Amino acid sequence: MSDVNNIDMFKNDVRYRENIAHIETIPAKKASFKRVDNLNEKIIDYLDSKNIKLYQHQADTYESIKDGEHVIITTPTASGKTWAFNLPIMETMIEDSDATALYIYPAKALSNDQLHVLENLENELEIKINPRTYDGDTHRADKRGIREKSRIVLTNPYQLHLILSWHHQWSRFYKNLRYIVIDESHYYKGVFGSNVAFLIKRLKRIANFYGSYPQFILSSATLANPLELANRLTGEDFKLVDNDTSPSGEKDFILYNPFKNYVRKKNNSQAAPSVHMETENIFMYMMLKNIQTLCFTVSRKTTELIAMWAKKDMTQVKGKLAHRIAAYRAGYQAEERREIEEGLKSGKYLGVTCTNALELGINIGSLDAVIISGYPGTMISTWQQAGRAGRSNQKSLAVLIAFENQLDQYFMNNPDFFFDKPHENAIIDLSNPILQEAHLLCAAKELPLQRGEAEKYFGISQDVIDELVCKKDLHENHRGDFMYPYDDNPAMDHSLDQISSEEFKVMNNGMLLETMERSQVYREAHEGAILINKGDTYVVNDVNLKNGYVNVSKEVVDYHTMVLNQTDINIKKKLSKTKYGNLTIHFGELTVSEDYFKYKKMHFSKVIGTYPLELPPLKFNTKGLWFTIPKRVKDTLEDMFPNDEEVFAGGLHGAEHALIGLFPLHTMCDRFDIGGLSTNYHEDTQEATIFIYDGYEGGIGICEKAVDVFIELLNSTIDMLNNCQCQSGCPSCIYSPKCGNDNKPLHKNATKYILEYMSRLISNDESDDEVEAEVIIENEVIPDDFDEAFELYEKGQYSASKDLLNNIISNDKKHSRALALMAQILYEQEQRDIALIFTKKALSADRSNEMANELEVLLTSKPQKEEVELNSLDDIDTLYEEAYDLYGQGDLATASEILEKLLDFDDKNSEALALMGLIYYHSGMFPKAIEYYKKASKINKNGEMVKELKMRVS
Known part of the structure; x- marks a missing residue:
């Protein structure tokens, strides 16, 4: 344990005090307790034997759970959340010998911690619950016993995602499932959170199938929207417990700015401060003062570097302390991580550097100080990390060391905002079509989907199911249920950490x-x-x-590389516009095309070569916001800066960067989750436009939330620019680390003028009254190229017509006329199977489509097939070539029919066997693909098709 004076000494040390931007002293707080009546006698005896009194929020949680309510607890780190939900669950386990509970954690280390707690409770309370973890590290020999005997199972979303389809092996567990605990639920945001929300709804559906309707208990760090998050994750309504009544010691929270006295100027000979070196120096200071310290960094590499530097320097200064320094991050073996966790609790380690892997509630005991090297991206993470210090009544210290970026510097210059700021909204978007389809396939694999279940459990319309049937991803059986028709498990192909399954x-x-x-x-x-x-x-x-x-x-x-790209955006559909005074913010569906055209080799900041890239454009559909800047602003800026030809472009570009830089201040995201484009003229708006969009296929709700807080975003961006002392732009204001245009052109003064002009539009320059948003639903589809595509079709230019139709359909999957015309072209090209798929899609979008109805009649009446007599090797070669051509055109059904006939005549044809294997592979029937590879490779493993199949299945 450190001396309080040593903590206080840091604030006054001459080496550091000049860079201290602010000190906030958070006062100590006493506990408040509450008695609970009618507890089970075993629980009462346990509490008395341990001299445990319940904090008021723990008692409130217990009572709400016993009343049958779904509960979310949002009290700070080390406030006793775990005991708050374990207490009622243990009581239920005592009173109902069949009851089961599922605990879901975002990290294995957390479930291991909780397992020890539950094992101890099992022994102390003398009840048989057999708690076990079930994850990727669980031995195969132990899994059956867990499924058959454990009453509390601890797992993580990744494992749950993979085992839901094996629910029949867990029937005992699901029949008796009383509670589902989702710990650290604030962790479930963005793409991961949206995936987990669909996963939880799949879990609910299975539990309901076995006749159980479990209560949900969520624990979380403090959030701005806890009830919304809980509802989106589970689909249930919740009771909130957020009154922290646990004790805490006094804490000094220091905002430390290495750039406080540094001004970036042209031809400045003064080297910019190094945040990493400042971090190591403060880390060393703490350890030399015997202050047990945890140092959070922004990356694995930095975690390792600072620990390595500190060990090396400590060897020179006080060698016996060098072995008490360690690094901790994801990727280490479980045994290594556990040893460091125990070493922190025992005091063996005096200083540990770490990533956010130790931010979650892993039990590491009490610490004296926390260093946070770089704002971790959210206030939730910041306070979770700071909460690692001072876990009892002792005084503690937290130091946030700022980087040079916009967000960190904004906090350094606005400490009141930092300490008064309400916590962020955790964003979960359930409207992403790719995630919807992926989880519907998983759900259908687990249990056939009955009509109406997509809406009931997932909030997804029947149209999405019908489209999956059209694509042959689902099959409707004679009872009207929708089944996954293939042998593979779609959960294996869908990652919870991303939207795209392409890996x-x-x-x-x-x-x-x-x-x-x-x-x-x-x-x-x-x-x-x-x-x-x-x-x-x-x-x-x-x-x-x-x-x-x-x-x-x-x-x-001795060099690194940096890629450059150009972005193009088309407005696909206007969904809404929000008017703040005279400023209009549009929101809608966008098609983004990113062209990565060259890269640079760089030695530190010096360019040593530029090289072209030949990559096809990266295209995706997403959602975003945009606003326009009128020509009079351009004219004014060109009058103000007559010698700068790119002043307007530089101002737009700077405004785009600056706004994106402070996005995480108001929405719970990383700046790399969003993208942007600024242009002097955009064809769809007919004006200069700034776009900001979600950087994920289908969108994940970030920009939609940003529209709601746009005034706050704009005001904080203007404050940030006014507080930055640089002359012409720097990483603290308008530079972006992810700019594909090499941060060119940029113009700081023009950026300020544009943003201040927008602010004047909001206020109308008339009053300081609060501006109310006027939201107008637009739902306007931007005109497309269908007429041109139809003209090309009539001229017989099928390829050009299909190119345009593909673009239209990628932007609007329910464009009935485009779908029908594509089907017509495919029919005329004798690709009947694919034509039928597009016909069904067209009819699903519009049952009255005349062209599609005519095609349905033609395509559902099978033509008579001419019987082929195979008499010679020439006939076999001809038939193989025909099958190969059909395979290349995507007509897998006809190709497989021809290959079956060929293989009836010659079952030793290795190339035909391999081609059949490839057809099975592309149909998702991987076991059959492997079977045909084995047959083909035994005959001729060097065949061209055999090699191709080997590459696919290996």
Whole structure:
């Protein structure tokens, strides 16, 4: 335990006090208790033996759960949330010997902690609950016993996602399921949170199938929208318990700004401060003063670097302390992490650097100080990390060290905002069509979907089910239920951490280094890129976009790479416009096209070469907001700065960067979750326009929320610009670390003028009265190219027509006329199976579509097939070529029929066997694909099709 004087000394140390922007002293707080009546005698005896009194919020939680309510608890770190929900669950376990409970944690370490608590309660209360963790580390030999005997099972969303389809093996558990506990529920936001929300609804559906209707208990850090989050995660209404009545010691929270006395100027000879070096210096100071300290960093690499530097420096200063320094992050073996956790509790370790892996409620005991190196992205994370210090009545210290970016510097200059700021909204978006379809397929695999269940459990219309049937992803049986018709498990193909299921494997000499999405490949692992993995550098030699591979080789280099891209946006559909005074913010569906056209090799900040890239554009549909800037603003700026040709473009670009930089201040997101575009003229708006959009296919609700808080976003952005002392722009105001245009052009003064002009539009320059938003639903579809596509079809230019139709359909999946015309072209090209799919889609969108109705009649009456007599090898080759051509055109059904006939005549034809295997592979029937590969490879493993199939199934 440290001396309080040592904590106070830091504030006055001459080496650090000049960079202290603010000190907030949070006073100590006494506990408030409440008695609970009618507790089970075993529980009473346990509480008395441990001299435990319940805090008022624990008692309130107990009473609400016993009343049958779904409950969310949002009290701070170390306030006793776990005991608040364990108490009523243990009482139920005592009184109902069959009752079961499922505890869901976002991290394995948390479930391991809770397991020890439950095992101790089982022994102390003398009840048989057999608590066990069930995750990827559980031994196969133990799994059956857990399914058959455990009454409390602890798991994580990833494991639950994979095992729901095996629910018949868990029938005992589901029949008696009384409680579902979702701990650290604030963690479920964005893409991950949206996926988990659908997962929980799948879990509810299975529990209901077995006749149980469990209570939900959620625990969370403090949130702005806890009841909304709980409802979106589970679909239930909740009781909120948020009155923290636990004790806490006094805490000094210091905002520390290495850039406080540094001004970025042209030709400035003064080197910019190093946040990492400042972090290590303060970390060293704490340990030398015997202050047990946890140092949070923004990345795995930084965690390792600061620990390594501190060990090296401590060896020179006070060698016996060097072995008491450690790094902690995800990726370490479970045993290594557990040893460090125990070492923090016992005092073995005096200083530990870590990522946010220790932010969650893992039990590491009481600490004296926390260093937060860089704002962690949300106020929730900030206070979770700061809460790691001072876990009893002792005085503690938290130090937030600012980076040079907009958000960190805004807090340094606005400490009142930082300490008074309400916590963020956790955003979960259940309208993303890709996630909807993925989880409906998983649900249908688990149990056939009855008509109406998509709406009942997931809030998804029957139209989405009908579209999945059209695409043959679902099959409607004779009872009218919708089944997943294939042998594979769709949960295996859908990651909870992302929207797209497309995954690239990064390979080094045949060994898998990591996996990433296509967009990440474009940014970080394009050909020629330098990829860093576990501290080693790799050069990307080749990117196979077709098969999803990135080949790299390990090399020591003294440069890094930075990719450049250009973005184009088309407005697909206007959904709403919100009027703040005379400023209009539009919101709608967008099509974004990102062209990654070149990259730079850089030695530190010096460019040593620029190289072209040949990558197809990255296209996706998303949602975003936009607003226009009139020509008179351009004219005024050009008058003010007559020698700067790019003043208007630089102002728009700077405004885009500055607003995005402070997005996380008002919405619970990372700046890398969103993208932007500014342009002097946009074809869809006919004016200069700034777009800001969700950086994920289908959107995840960030920009929709930002429309609601746009005034606050604009005001804080103007404050940030006014407080930044640089002359022409810097990372603290208008530079962006993710700018695809190399932060050019930018103009700080023009940026300020544009944003202040927008502020004047809101206030009308008349009064300071609060402005109310006027929301107008637009629902306006932007005109498309259908007429041109139809003209091309009539001229017989099928390929050009299909290109336009593909663009129209990608923007509007329910465009009945485009779907029907695509079906007509495919029919005339004798691709009947695919034509039928598009016909059904067209009819699903509009049953009265004349062209589609005529096609349905033609396509559902099967033509007579001409019997083929096979008499020679030439006939076999001809038939194989026909099957191969049909396979290439996507007509898998007809191709497989021809191959079956061919294989009846010659069942040793390795290429035909392999081609049949490829058809099964593309149909999602992987076991059959493997079966045909084995047959083909036994005959000729060097055949072209056999090699192709091997690459797919291996």
